[in-house]
Amino acid sequence: MSDIFAQAQQTLATLATESPATPEALETFRIHYLGSKGVVKALMEEMRNVPNERKREYGQLMNSLKQQAEEKYQTLKSGFEAQADNAAGLALDLTAPGEPLPVGSRHPVAVTLNRIVEIFTRMGFSVADGPEIEDDWHNFTAMNTPEDHPARDMQDTFYVVDAPGMLLRTHTSPVQARVMQHRKPPIRIIAPGRVYRNETISTRSHAQFHQVEGLYIDEGVSFADLKQTLLYFAQEMFGAPKIRLRPSFFPFTEPSAEMDIWLGMDTEKNYRLTKGTGWLEILGCGMVDPQVLENCGIDSKKYSGFAFGMGIERQALRLYEIGDIRLLFENDVRFLRQFSAAM
Numbered sequence: 001m002s003d004i005f006a007q008a009q010q011t012l013a014t015l016a017t018e019s020p021a022t023p024e025a026l027e028t029f030r031i032h033y034l035g036s037k038g039v040v041k042a043l044m045e046e047m048r049n050v051p052n053e054r055k056r057e058y059g060q061l062m063n064s065l066k067q068q069a070e071e072k073y074q075t076l077k078s079g080f081e082a083q084a085d086n087a088a089g090l091a092l093d094l095t096a097p098g099e100p101l102p103v104g105s106r107h108p109v110a111v112t113l114n115r116i117v118e119i120f121t122r123m124g125f126s127v128a129d130g131p132e133i134e135d136d137w138h139n140f141t142a143m144n145t146p147e148d149h150p151a152r153d154m155q156d157t158f159y160v161v162d163a164p165g166m167l168l169r170t171h172t173s174p175v176q177a178r179v180m181q182h183r184k185p186p187i188r189i190i191a192p193g194r195v196y197r198n199e200t201i202s203t204r205s206h207a208q209f210h211q212v213e214g215l216y217i218d219e220g221v222s223f224a225d226l227k228q229t230l231l232y233f234a235q236e237m238f239g240a241p242k243i244r245l246r247p248s249f250f251p252f253t254e255p256s257a258e259m260d261i262w263l264g265m266d267t268e269k270n271y272r273l274t275k276g277t278g279w280l281e282i283l284g285c286g287m288v289d290p291q292v293l294e295n296c297g298i299d300s301k302k303y304s305g306f307a308f309g310m311g312i313e314r315q316a317l318r319l320y321e322i323g324d325i326r327l328l329f330e331n332d333v334r335f336l337r338q339f340s341a342a343m
């Protein structure tokens with residue numbers, strides 16, 4: 001009889017040293033100890049051969065054997081399950097800190113545009129919009145640039161093959177025509193947006209860039225109004241100490257001018273940016289040509305107005321002292337992230 005006790009003790013001791021290392025080994029362990037033909041069951045069946053006075057002792061031995069086998073099995077089983085979940089990425093730890101959600105930042109071109117819009121809305125301008133795929137009439141003809149006009153050469157663009165007469169607008173000036181066609185003076189709008197040029201012809205580094213158009217039409221609008229408006233803008237935008245208007249030519253304004261702001265040449269950067277002149281050109285402008293007013297149904301004897309068109313990229317470079325315009329279009333977040341706090 002001591003045999004069976006020794007056997008049970010031995011089983012208990014062996015059980016303590018078992019450590020199945022894989023789910024398969026654990027299953028073997030379960031069948032061996034806890035299965036319907038397992039050792040625990042077999043040893044329990046020996047109970048009837050145990051003399052009455054030792055049955056209690058044997059029962060206790062069996063209990064701890066069964067309990068320990070079961071405990072070991074459960075612990076290892078949950079361990080393997082957790083491992084499998086981890087591997088599948090399913091483990092859920094409710095106490096872990098959350099994944100940070102990346103918050104985007106505004107593009108420097110957008111920040112610059114917002115500033116421009118903000119300054120002009122303060123002066124009473126409202127924002128107008130027009131299509132990027134424009135028709136020939138609004139982009140060129142209405143703006144006093146008929147088909148054979150040499151000024152078209154400077155603004156070659158992309159034409160829509162399936163839709164003759166449709167093109168990617170070369171400037172925001174067609175919005176002038178659209179607004180004049182549908183509104184009565186006084187008109188005071190700015191029109192920001194994307195414009196396109198054929199880069200093999202234009203000197204721009206990109207086929208696509210951004211402009212803001214301005215248009216003011218009322219009775220008695222003069223060149224002095226244009227100059228004062230642009231001076232105010234330059235001072236608000238850049239704190240520019242002075243501006244300069246150089247005579248220029250656009251088919252849709254007469255007289256026409258280009259506006260430079262004074263940067264000076266005291267730094268290497270300004271020297272380079274202004275090509276050694278101290279002046280940086282930022283826009284084209286002029287008094288709206290009476291012919292353009294007439295083209296768009298406005299009485300040029302009663303009304304006069306001014307218009308301007310400015311590039312945004314160049315102003316962004318100046319504002320943030322960015323050395324290379326290509327940085328604006330490479331979409332490198334390490335670069336773009338720097339402007340999040342700007343506005």
Ligand code: PHE
Pocket residue numbers: 170171172173250253284285286307308309310
């Ligand atoms: N549309 C002109 C350009 O793109 C700029 C301009 C706008 C000039 C309005 C005068 C008046 O170069």
